[in-house]
Amino acid sequence: MKFKCQQNELSTAINLVTKAISSKSTLPILSGIYLETKNNKLRLIGNDLNLSIETFIEANVEIEGSIVIPARLFSELIRKLPNAEIEFEITSTNGVSIKCMDSNYKLVGLPGNEYPELPIIEDKNSFLMDRDLFSNMIRQTHFAISQDEARPVLTGALLEIDKERFNMVAIDGFRMAIKKAIVKTDLSRKAVVPGRTLSEIGKIISQMDEKGDLRISFDENQVLFSFASLKVYSRLLAGEFINYNQILPSEFKSNARLDTDEFLTAIDRSFLMARENKNIAVKLEVKDDYIMISSNSEMGSSAEKVSIKLEGPDLDIGFNPKYLMDALKVIDSEHIKIEFINNVSPCVITPEDSDTYIYLVLPCRISK
Known part of the structure; x- marks a missing residue:
């Protein structure tokens, strides 16, 4: 594995994927960032098995490959390097050489082939919506999501799609927030998305310069939020959400x-x-x-x-x-x-x- 990329682009990508990395993981490989080079693209993934974030940046790839690098050290190092071209190379078994201008560092990583695969979620159960509208839905409901782990299903928000009607609902036992929107879809579906996932998506959207649509895709146990060069995967919360219409x-x-x-x-x-x-x-x-x-x-x-x-x-x-x-x-x-x-x-x-x-x-x- 050998490639070159720009420091500022890599630092931004690292900041995105580290949102999905937990410091409490019992699996050492999940405390790292997965890097893979292919077709002049660098793919980065952060994953804690409940939330996964994947993004891509442009890279000049000489040798394709993959490796996992410890997230905290890698993030701090790249952030402190000058805004210039960085050269990466796997020099030995899981050894990584990082060069930037007159700086030269060597890190020890883990095998990329041991990193968990991301789920495959098909587009058939999906719809598009404006990302700013979705961010505003999160902003107007997230504070009413319960923090009480005794009722796990309420630690997320209900996403309810019924043809063109799309509702986001949060309940914590003391208050309830409902935000309604119209989307173009024939999909009918209910799913409870963890509050942490929605919070991170809200932050990601607020940091994006470009406008555009967000694609939301479901399978039985997962949801995928897709942007142009970024994907956020999340497990759905199990259990029956409160019938909020009966509360009103x-x-x-x-x-x-x-x-x-x-x-x-x-x-x-x-x-x-x-x-x-x-x-x-x-x-x-x-x-x-x-x-x-x-x-x-x-x-x-x-x-x-x-x-x-x-x-x-x-x-x-x-x-x-x-x-x-x-x-x-x-x-x-x-x-x-x-x-x-x-x-x-x-x-x-x-x-x-x-x-x-x-x-x-x-x-x-x-x-x-």
């Missing part, structure tokens, strides 16, 4: 319309006081033309009004302020609608000008 209330008694940013900043300020309490909560007194937001702790208290337009009866209700802020930060609409049943039932927050986002949150007790 069918009718409400009150609804309030208000300014999103004004409400967010008021909740944020109230959170300063509420977080001094062990039981974090803010009280909302929903009146005819305003919401009084208040909080109390041993350090003091706060109260401020936000103007609203209310339809229905007044009520007093308490919430964990973080749960409100998480949703308000990702709602892109200038105004929101909050719908209430009573002070012990979940409320629903939606953008006033769109039906593509739904956020349900449970209230909490407030001290008298």
Whole structure:
């Protein structure tokens, strides 16, 4: 194996694939990055058996081959080399020579033929969608994915495709976030994708300069997210996801319309006081033309009004302020609608000008 490539391109590729490498792996070969040269391309893979990331860069290949190089050392070395051409060569059994300008390094790798093969996922169960739209779906739901390993299926988000309707749903037992989109497909499928996978894809998309479509492909146990020169493979979570439609209330008694940013900043300020309490909560007194937001702790208290337009009866209700802020930060609409049943039932927050986002949150007790 012998090839040459550019330092900046290799460093970028390494940064991508290392997102799939776990420091806790019990298999030594999975702590490394797989490199393979073929047809003047360098293929790089990071893999922890649950998440795999594969990418390609241009290379001047003299001798084809493969090897696995320890990820942490390799990543740091390449990052610190000058932005110039790098020459790689396997000099002995699993020995790698790396040359860049006047620098010369030798590393010890592992045999490439012992690295796990990536799954083969066919395109027949796949569809295309705009990558920025998918990234936004992740942004508006990921915070509601459960961190509780006691309910593994809720540590992922449900991807639900029904013909042209595509929904992403996250539930953690205290709140639920639903983002809806329209895609061009005849596919009908439900799959639960791990939160870690979606988080990494969101980061990857945000780092990409080019625009374009993302292809999402499924088989029985895996999902593949394909970009132009990058593929992300992930195991799907087993188990039956909660029937989220049964959780959504069918009718409400009150609804309030208000300014999103004004409400967010008021909740944020109230959170300063509420977080001094062990039981974090803010009280909302929903009146005819305003919401009084208040909080109390041993350090003091706060109260401020936000103007609203209310339809229905007044009520007093308490919430964990973080749960409100998480949703308000990702709602892109200038105004929101909050719908209430009573002070012990979940409320629903939606953008006033769109039906593509739904956020349900449970209230909490407030001290008298």
